[in-house]
Amino acid sequence: xxxxxxxxGRKILMAVTGLMLVGFITVHLLGNLSVFAGADAINAYxxxxxxxxxxxxxFRLVMLLLFAVHITFGVQLYLENRAATPDNYAIxxxxxxxxxxxxxxxxxxxxxxxxxxxxxxxxxxxxxxxISAQNLPLVDGHLDVFTMVTLSFQKVFxxxxxxxAMIALTLHIFHGLSSWVQTLGLSTGSSQDKVTxxxxxxxxxxxxxxxxxxxxxxxxxxx
Amino acid sequence: MDLTLHxxxxxxxxDKGKLETYPAKNVSPDMSFLEMLDEVNDGLIKSGKDxxxxxxxxxxxxxxxxxxxxxxxxxxxxxxxxxxxxxxxxYNDGDEIFIEPWRAKAFPIQKDLIVDRSSxxxxxxxxxYTSCHTGGVDDxxxxxxxxxxxxxxxxxxxxxxCGACIAACPNSSAMLFTSAKVAQLAALPQGxxxxxxxxxxxxxxxxxxxxxxxTNHYECExxxxxxxxxxxxxxxxxxxxxxxxPTSTDA
Numbered sequence: 001x002x003x004x005x006x007x008x009g010r011k012i013l014m015a016v017t018g019l020m021l022v023g024f025i026t027v028h029l030l031g032n033l034s035v036f037a038g039a040d041a042i043n044a045y046x047x048x049x050x051x052x053x054x055x056x057x058x059f060r061l062v063m064l065l066l067f068a069v070h071i072t073f074g075v076q077l078y079l080e081n082r083a084a085t086p087d088n089y090a091i092x093x094x095x096x097x098x099x100x101x102x103x104x105x106x107x108x109x110x111x112x113x114x115x116x117x118x119x120x121x122x123x124x125x126x127x128x129x130x131i132s133a134q135n136l137p138l139v140d141g142h143l144d145v146f147t148m149v150t151l152s153f154q155k156v157f158x159x160x161x162x163x164x165a166m167i168a169l170t171l172h173i174f175h176g177l178s179s180w181v182q183t184l185g186l187s188t189g190s191s192q193d194k195v196t197x198x199x200x201x202x203x204x205x206x207x208x209x210x211x212x213x214x215x216x217x218x219x220x221x222x223x
Numbered sequence: 224m225d226l227t228l229h230x231x232x233x234x235x236x237x238d239k240g241k242l243e244t245y246p247a248k249n250v251s252p253d254m255s256f257l258e259m260l261d262e263v264n265d266g267l268i269k270s271g272k273d274x275x276x277x278x279x280x281x282x283x284x285x286x287x288x289x290x291x292x293x294x295x296x297x298x299x300x301x302x303x304x305x306x307x308x309x310x311x312x313x314y315n316d317g318d319e320i321f322i323e324p325w326r327a328k329a330f331p332i333q334k335d336l337i338v339d340r341s342s343x344x345x346x347x348x349x350x351x352y353t354s355c356h357t358g359g360v361d362d363x364x365x366x367x368x369x370x371x372x373x374x375x376x377x378x379x380x381x382x383x384x385c386g387a388c389i390a391a392c393p394n395s396s397a398m399l400f401t402s403a404k405v406a407q408l409a410a411l412p413q414g415x416x417x418x419x420x421x422x423x424x425x426x427x428x429x430x431x432x433x434x435x436x437x438t439n440h441y442e443c444e445x446x447x448x449x450x451x452x453x454x455x456x457x458x459x460x461x462x463x464x465x466x467x468x469p470t471s472t473d474a
Contacts, residue, residue, distance in 0.1 A: 007398075007436045008426050008463040077436045081394035084435030087326045090229070090242055093295030094393065097440035102393065104438065179439035182453065185461030189454055 010073045015183040017070040018176045024063065025169070029206060032213055036222060039139070039146035046133075046145040071112060078105040100174040107172040114165035121152070128152060153217035162214040170207025177203045224250050224316035228263065230275055231323045233332050240332065242321070245275075252312035256299060257282060257289060259311050260322075276335040284308040284448070287385030291336050292323040297387035297446045305385065305448045325386050327395035329433040340386050342432035343400060347384075349428035350421035351404040353413045372410055379407035381449040391446030394435030399443035401425050402459035403451050409462050419470075422462040 003009035031049075034041040049056065094102075117127070125132035131151040133143040153159045177199030181187045187195075216222045226247040233240030247263050254262070257279050264274035280288040289306035293299035299309045314320065322336065330338040382403035389397050405422050408414030414421070430436075437456060444453045 002423065003467075006423070006426055006463070007396075007430050008422075008460055011437060012460065012464070077438070080430075081396070081435035081438070084328050084395040084433055085326070085393065086328050089292055089295055089323055089326060090231075091295035091321045091323075094440070094442055095296070095391075095445040097393065097442050101438065101440050175439070182439050182457050183460060185457045185459075185464055187454060187457040 004073075010077060011183050013069060014073055014077070015176075015180040017066045019180055020066050021070060022173060022177065024066075025173075025206065025210075029209055033209065035146065035149055035213060035217075039144075042146050042149065043139060043142055043144065047142050050143075067112075067115075071108065074105060074108055098175060100171045101179075103171060104175055107168040110165060110168040111172060114161070114168070117161065118165075121158070122148070128155075128158070150217055150223065153214045154220070156218065159214040159218040163211055166207060166210040166214075169210065170203055173206060174200055174203040224252065224311070224314065224318075226250055226259075226314060226317070227319045229319065229321045230335070232275070232335055233324075234334065236331055236333060242323075250311050250314075252310070254311045255282070255307055256291075256293070256309040256311065257307050276333075276337050278337050279307060282307040285383055287383035290325045290338060290340070290386055290390070292321075292325065292390055294321050297325070297390040298385075298448050303448055303450045305383075308448075325390035327386075327389050327434070329395065329397070330386060330389065338386075340384075342434070343384050343386060343397065345432050346397060346401055346425055346428040347404065350417065350424040351408070353408060353417060355413065366412055368411060376407045376410045379403045379410070379451065379455050382407075382447075382451050383449055385448060387446045387448060388443035388451070389434065391442040392435065392437075393440055393442065394438055396437045396443075397429050397432070397434040398437035398456050398459070399447065399451055399453065401429055402453075402455040405462055406455040406458040409458065418462060419466045422459060423466055426459070426463065 003013065031042075031045050034045045052059075100107075121127045125134055125148075129135055131148055133145050133148040136144045136147055138144065153162070178196045180199070181193055181195040187193050228245045228247050229242045230245060231240060232243045245263055245267075247259060250259050250262070257277070260275060260277060267274045278288045278290055280286040282289075284305045284307060287305070289298070291298070291306045293306070293309075298304060298306050299313070301309050301313055324330075324332050324336045325338045325340075329342040330340055332338050380403070382400060384400060386400070388399035389395050392398075405425055408421060409418045439453075441453050444451065
């Protein structure tokens with residue numbers, strides 16, 4: 001089908017899957033922030049997710065598909081673009097593009113590496129078994145996710161991994177959220193569209209909120 | 224003023240090529256950039272050396288032939304200006320100037336600063352036209368076109384096909400060029416019958432010719448000597464999306 005081969009079709013696929021993934025990190029962030037509301041809040045949130053049962057697997061399957069499309073075409077387009085630009089200028093100058101736009105494939109791959117670690121850490125729970133929820137005493141018959149999270153982020157290495165990954169995520173969605181309007185053909189003015197600015201502000205807000213969790217737990221401001 | 228030029232010299236398409244340094248002495252601030260190069264070439268010819276090969280034609284900023292990246296910027300540092308309209312008063316005595324050809328896989332270097340831009344013609348041949356009957360000329364006012372539509376199409380038609388957008392693009396994408404053509408024709412009644420076919424054929428030609436994909440850096444708009452807006456790329460994307468909607472003639 002043309003959509004999967006065309007230069008514009010794949011660009012649109014990147015934007016659509018990217019936006020859906022931003023939808024996912026929005027919900028994920030709201031869930032995460034419940035850690036600041038205390039142990040009961042995040043443990044209840046975790047229990048609700050668990051209680052969804054087979055729905056969780058449907059959701060995971062959809063996520064896998066979105067990631068597969070976004071990563072496959074992202075890497076493919078990057079390789080094509082490198083091949084189209086075999087030689088560099090002696091003086092390489094850019095005027096308006098951003099660091100974020102230039103590093104999309106790299107921040108994307110950092111996020112992928114982080115995602116794998118994140119799943120091993122909090123979902124499969126094999127990277128730090130001594131503080132994993134499945135090995136911690138149950139609280140009111142439920143897994144103690146709060147203690148797992150706080151003990152994890154009190155470790156400098158784990159917090160650092162999460163903070164670096166969230167900086168990469170912020171950079172990644174900084175370009176993504178400011179350029180999807182253009183890609184989907186909704187932009188009528190120049191790149192100065194209001195949505196561009198809103199997208200950049202949202203990206204920074206998401207980044208700060210995500211980084212706040214490991215940072216505040218590491219600094220023991222939240223216990 | 225006296226300048227030092229670092230110019231890309233390449234004997235032919237197969238040659239590796241390298242930057243070579245030349246002095247440009249007694250340059251008048253009233254010279255255009257190309258006239259300054261003419262003087263340097265004059266000196267090279269007189270001393271029995273091969274002059275610097277560069278493309279040029281109209282020398283009044285409308286033909287799109289002068290393709291030089293000057294100190295990392297296509298067409299040099301002056302906004303919305305082609306190399307031939309860039310004047311030496313923009314430079315100061317003692318300046319070092321790097322002059323390179325457009326660099327993209329789709330623009331093979333022929334000699335020194337001259338690249339082959341036929342790939343843009345191939346994109347045009349894929350759909351950058353309207354089919355019309357020959358014969359008597361239509362009455363100029365027979366087809367009504369609103370002024371804003373005519374202005375919009377004219378803004379897109381300002382593209383001179385010089386290739387600066389590709390030279391500036393980190394991906395060597397020809398999307399701004401292609402979008403200017405697609406938008407110009409799609410906006411006008413004469414272009415509507417072939418609009419669907421056109422956007423598919425022209426965007427396919429981008430990849431077939433070895434250009435890269437657009438990732439919204441907007442370097443093209445910043446480098447364009449005619450100030451073509453990236454809003455035309457959004458328009459191209461809209462035209463592409465429209466092709467996914469079935470029409471009565473599809474079924």
